[in-house]
Amino acid sequence: MAIIIVLVLLVLGSVVFHFISPWWFTPIASNWQSIDTTINITFWVTGFVFVAVNLFLAYAVFRYRFNTNRKADYQPENKKLESWLTVFTTVGIVAMLAPGLYVWGQFVEVPADATEVEAVGQQWHWSFRLPGEDNILGEVDPRLISDSNPFGINPADPAGQDDILVQSNELVLPLNKPVKVLLRSKDVLHNFAVPQFRVKMDLVPGMVTYLWFTPTRQGRFDIMCEELCGVAHFAMRGKVRVIAEPEYQKWLAAQPTFLQSQNRYAGDAQLGRTMYQVCAACHGAAGEGNTQLNAPALAGQSRWYLKRQLQHYQQGVRGSSEGDLYGAQMVAMANMLQDEQTQANVLSFIDSLPAPKIKRADGDLQRGRALYRNCSYCHGSRAQGMYAMNAPALTALDASYLRRQLDYFKQGVRGSHNSDFYGAQMQLMAQSLHSEQDYAAVIAYIASLSDSAGSENATLRSAP
Structure with a gap:
């Protein structure tokens, strides 16, 4: 009897939990309601089979329980029963597969008026490319990828000159317009997934995959990599912001083109x-x-990093959090450099200054080397910074500043603003340092790299 009670309670508990579970679909924000329908059909078919099989098992245990006055009858074959099982199984499988195949047929047929957008994944960062006025994405070649050309766009292709480059982790899209997202990976397998849009697809090195959807609700939605792509896979996050068409056109006009990124804004150091x-x-x-x-x-x-920090102070991304006393001081100073040309002049002068000599710090260098391995994917093997990953050079920073920023990330003083995507990643990465010894070791190792990083930094500081 105990087994029978357990089986019945298992069925009842599962059914009740299905309806009261807090883990359910996020509110849909795209045209793919049919994907929800196919999942619901699968739930109903598998749920019916689960309930029927377990209740039948409970009935069989009760009906054919042990009885000394009864002898079991062995029947190796029962064609009637096998026929019914074959029919019911076939109906169940068809009920689950047919809707999915129908929806998949729609998923691979992209509307003719869909706008093409390219999403590029690399450990652990998203970047995006949109067509310019010619509405054509330019040719790319992985061999052309560099710090100054992170998308690998062919500079000889006229169609690529007006391509719009979005180095941020945020993709902005217009409301109610179909979008075809071309997916490309620079390194390993990644996966582009937006739960509210009900779409996901792998990014496979060496080939271009795609998906399409029509955003139907304004808002900000998470982009997640749902393919285990390395130690910081959990930090590979992005955003899709869906806005009305007029606002989208204004945003689009403010984004740099590939040609503009190659013609760097010159400044007068004097x-x-x-x-x-x-x-x-x-x-x-x-x-x-x-x-x-x-x-x-x-x-x-790096010049591009200093420029972004000035903009972050001006926009309130930095310096507005509680506890960021020194950042609050910088807000007023940054607002003195609102003019683009003035910024370029000051940054050109800073470019002309030699990198400072950083004092060695106390700490276990071997332990620091092991801990820094996670940092190196973004900041470079010599902590020289990487433009393509939006990661600053670390070798120019003293131990006390590095320690304070790590504390700020860990405490949420930095990285909590909605527009601070890379700060949000650093919040997650900072959690990997668990003790004072960890802090000291990784900072000491970074300080030990400062001598050898100077020449590498010089080639990167003037990147776009």
């Missing part, structure tokens, strides 16, 4: 020297930083 005197009060006359004023070194840092 004019920048004068404007830099305001910065020198904290960061030092040679951009060497000042630990007493909690100001990091600027010399030796």
Whole structure:
């Protein structure tokens, strides 16, 4: 009897949990309601079989329980029973497969008016490319991928000159317009998935895969990699922001083209020297930083990173969080460099400054080398920074600043703003350092790389 009770309770509990479970579909935000329908059909078919088989098992245990006055009858074959089982099984399988095949037929047939967008995955970052005015994506070649050309666009292809490049982890799309997403991987298997859109597809190195959908609801939705792609797979996140058409066109017009990314915004270092005197009060006359004023070194840092941080301070992405006292001080200073040309001049002057000599730090270098391996995928094997990964150089930063930023990421002071995608990744990565010894070891190892990273940094600092 105990077995019978357990089987019945198992069935009842499973059915009740199915209806009251908190883990259910997210509200749909695309045209793929039919995918939900196919999943629901599968639930009903498999649920019916689960209930029927287990209740029959409970009945059989009860009906044919042991009885000394009864003898079992052995029947090796029962054609009637086998026929009925074959029919019911076939009906169940057809009921599950037919809707899926029908939906798959729609999934691979892209509407003729769909806009093509390319999503490029690499450990552990998303970037996007959209067609320009010619509505054609330019030719790409993996052999052309570099820090200044992270998409590998062929510069000799006229169709690629106006391609719009989005180096951010956020893809913006217009409402109610079909989109075909071309998927390309630079390294290993990845997977592009947006739960609210009910679409996902693998990114396979060496080939281009695709999916399509029509966004039907405005909002911000998570892009996730649902293919185990390495140690920081969990940090490979992105966003899709769906907005109305007029707002989308305004956003699109503000994005750089491939041609613009190759024609870097020139600056006058001599004019920048004068404007830099305001910065020198904290960061030092040679951009060497000042630990007493909690100001990091600027010399030796990548130009594109410094520009993004200025923009983040101006936009409130940095310096607005509770506890970021030094960031709050920088907000007012950054707002003095609103003009694009002034920014270019100051950054050109900082480019001309030699990288500072960083003091060695105490810590277990062997342990630090092992811990830094996770960091190297984004920041480079010599901590020189990587433009393609939006990761800054670390070798120009002193131990106290590195430690404070790690604490900020771990405590949520940095990386909590909705627009700080890379900060959000760093929040997750910072959790891998569990003790004071871990902090000291990885910082000491980074400091030990500063001598050998100078020449590498010089080639990267002027990237777009």
